[in-house]
Amino acid sequence: MEFPERITVVSHSIKLKARYSETDQGGVVHHSVYPVWFEMGRTELLRANGLAYKDLEGAGVFFVVAELNVKYRQAARYDEELELETWCSGVSASRIEHSYKLVRCGNDAVLAEGSSVLACLDGDGKVCRIPEFMYPSEETIV
Amino acid sequence: MEFPERITVVSHSIKLKARYSETDQGGVVHHSVYPVWFEMGRTELLRANGLAYKDLEGAGVFFVVAELNVKYRQAARYDEELELETWCSGVSASRIEHSYKLVRCGNDAVLAEGSSVLACLDGDGKVCRIPEFMYPSEETIV
Amino acid sequence: MEFPERITVVSHSIKLKARYSETDQGGVVHHSVYPVWFEMGRTELLRANGLAYKDLEGAGVFFVVAELNVKYRQAARYDEELELETWCSGVSASRIEHSYKLVRCGNDAVLAEGSSVLACLDGDGKVCRIPEFMYPSEETIV
Amino acid sequence: MEFPERITVVSHSIKLKARYSETDQGGVVHHSVYPVWFEMGRTELLRANGLAYKDLEGAGVFFVVAELNVKYRQAARYDEELELETWCSGVSASRIEHSYKLVRCGNDAVLAEGSSVLACLDGDGKVCRIPEFMYPSEETIV
Numbered sequence: 001m002e003f004p005e006r007i008t009v010v011s012h013s014i015k016l017k018a019r020y021s022e023t024d025q026g027g028v029v030h031h032s033v034y035p036v037w038f039e040m041g042r043t044e045l046l047r048a049n050g051l052a053y054k055d056l057e058g059a060g061v062f063f064v065v066a067e068l069n070v071k072y073r074q075a076a077r078y079d080e081e082l083e084l085e086t087w088c089s090g091v092s093a094s095r096i097e098h099s100y101k102l103v104r105c106g107n108d109a110v111l112a113e114g115s116s117v118l119a120c121l122d123g124d125g126k127v128c129r130i131p132e133f134m135y136p137s138e139e140t141i142v
Numbered sequence: 143m144e145f146p147e148r149i150t151v152v153s154h155s156i157k158l159k160a161r162y163s164e165t166d167q168g169g170v171v172h173h174s175v176y177p178v179w180f181e182m183g184r185t186e187l188l189r190a191n192g193l194a195y196k197d198l199e200g201a202g203v204f205f206v207v208a209e210l211n212v213k214y215r216q217a218a219r220y221d222e223e224l225e226l227e228t229w230c231s232g233v234s235a236s237r238i239e240h241s242y243k244l245v246r247c248g249n250d251a252v253l254a255e256g257s258s259v260l261a262c263l264d265g266d267g268k269v270c271r272i273p274e275f276m277y278p279s280e281e282t283i284v
Numbered sequence: 285m286e287f288p289e290r291i292t293v294v295s296h297s298i299k300l301k302a303r304y305s306e307t308d309q310g311g312v313v314h315h316s317v318y319p320v321w322f323e324m325g326r327t328e329l330l331r332a333n334g335l336a337y338k339d340l341e342g343a344g345v346f347f348v349v350a351e352l353n354v355k356y357r358q359a360a361r362y363d364e365e366l367e368l369e370t371w372c373s374g375v376s377a378s379r380i381e382h383s384y385k386l387v388r389c390g391n392d393a394v395l396a397e398g399s400s401v402l403a404c405l406d407g408d409g410k411v412c413r414i415p416e417f418m419y420p421s422e423e424t425i426v
Numbered sequence: 427m428e429f430p431e432r433i434t435v436v437s438h439s440i441k442l443k444a445r446y447s448e449t450d451q452g453g454v455v456h457h458s459v460y461p462v463w464f465e466m467g468r469t470e471l472l473r474a475n476g477l478a479y480k481d482l483e484g485a486g487v488f489f490v491v492a493e494l495n496v497k498y499r500q501a502a503r504y505d506e507e508l509e510l511e512t513w514c515s516g517v518s519a520s521r522i523e524h525s526y527k528l529v530r531c532g533n534d535a536v537l538a539e540g541s542s543v544l545a546c547l548d549g550d551g552k553v554c555r556i557p558e559f560m561y562p563s564e565e566t567i568v
């Protein structure tokens with residue numbers, strides 16, 4: 001497969017709507033759902049740069065989550081329209097850091113903020129260099 | 143790997159306790175959790191017969207769910223102690239049917255009943271005969 | 285709140301894309317995810333009729349899943365574009381039956397078919413009559 | 427209900443076994459499952475101190491996750507026997523910090539480490555003081 005030449009889109013937003021199954025008996029979205037949404041944000045940020053994550057896996061490049069941090073500010077609720085912004089906040093030889101901001105659509109209340117660090121692995125599960133195109137033109141270091 | 147000679151345990155019970163994350167805002171366990179519990183029941187029934195499912199996969203024998211039926215009688219609630227009985231209710235050349243009964247420990251209230259049909263696949267995803275040892279001595283046909 | 289006068293949309297389709305977290309180590313979407321998707325289909329069918337399920341709950345009308353049946357035909361895979369059709373296939377005094385068909389977008393392969401029966405409960409968890417507007421003009425009986 | 431007089435057990439370990447549904451197509455446990463396990467760890471630490479979390483909720487005392495941090499060291503795999511240690515690593519007027527260490531049973535490989543901060547809420551969702559008994563005899567401050 002062919003990789004894009006260079007990452008050009010550094011930030012991307014997606015719309016989300018909390019599912020009933022994602023709530024808990026406290027009446028709000030369970031906190032373990034946010035990492036799932038963050039992953040969706042990363043996937044769409046990558047796609048905005050011309051690449052599907054499944055094609056990366058198909059090419060033998062895997063990313064695994066090495067670190068996750070979430071600050072929960074306000075509860076998200078069932079069927080609410082939410083907007084998740086995902087951006088690349090750091091790149092090193094074998095790691096990519098993303099940051100996240102989750103807001104309620106239509107007002108600017110921040111529901112959650114977070115970050116994650118992905119490690120790049122080859123098909124044997126060994127840490128490897130991230131594909132060249134993923135380095136932003138002006139590199140930031142994690 | 144070596145398969146057991148013959149399935150001898152046809153029914154097996156496990157204890158379960160509903161997790162907080164498994165509840166929804168209706169205050170009960172979400173209905174999509176029951177198939178997860180049924181799968182745990184099948185795994186432990188197999189283990190009671192001397193075999194781990196991961197060893198089956200390791201030997202290139204895969205089982206996929208082809209059919210699922212659940213009747214929800216009463217809601218299961220957070221942190222309740224539950225007991226799930228799983229038994230093999232039918233076997234054919236390439237399929238196994240299991241049945242399930244979920245009760246609350248300490249009384250005999252039936253919370254749910256169900257059944258599933260698994261199809262046996264080889265490593266290429268082709269339907270294949272189930273391993274010989276899985277035929278009970280007196281065969282029942284799905 | 286005000287209910288719509290009458291259900292007029294009896295069938296509705298939504299687009300879905302399987303999330304990475306919804307796959308399992310078999311390389312396909314785990315079978316317990318389909319009931320979650322079916323629930324999303326019901327929610328959007330209701331919304332197409334002018335009503336959000338959360339408003340029903342707000343009005344003290346709850347629907348719980350009493351029965352679920354799924355036939356899995358072909359595996360759904362990560363990041364595939366899927367289309368789920370949901371339609372009301374039966375109504376009785378206190379129950380609604382929905383049917384489901386999940387296909388892969390762009391070809392007509394049927395991945396799964398299913399049905400569910402919802403029971404209508406009031407705020408005390410007692411079975412009650414479903415709201416009048418939910419009866420289709422020509423009633424079918426479950 | 428009656429609260430225990432004082433928290434005496436500050437650290438507690440539970441055994442876990444990764445479910446098939448908790449894996450993803452990368453062949454390992456999905457990273458969003460760890461927060462669910464951490465929550466189970468907290469629940470059992472509380473129970474070791476003589477209290478069920480559901481009884482706290484019944485008494486109008488709610489804990490919500492305000493912060494979550496996880497470092498993933500090695501992948502957890504399907505059906506592995508794992509041990510999760512949970513301990514209280516800090517207490518303030520309205521917050522409790524827990525720390526976590528997940529190891530594979532039978533060797534000392536650390537699979538993950540993490541921490542979370544819970545905020546104490548009353549029945550109206552207002553931040554409130556944590557119950558008196560939760561203060562360890564020698565207080566540590568978050």
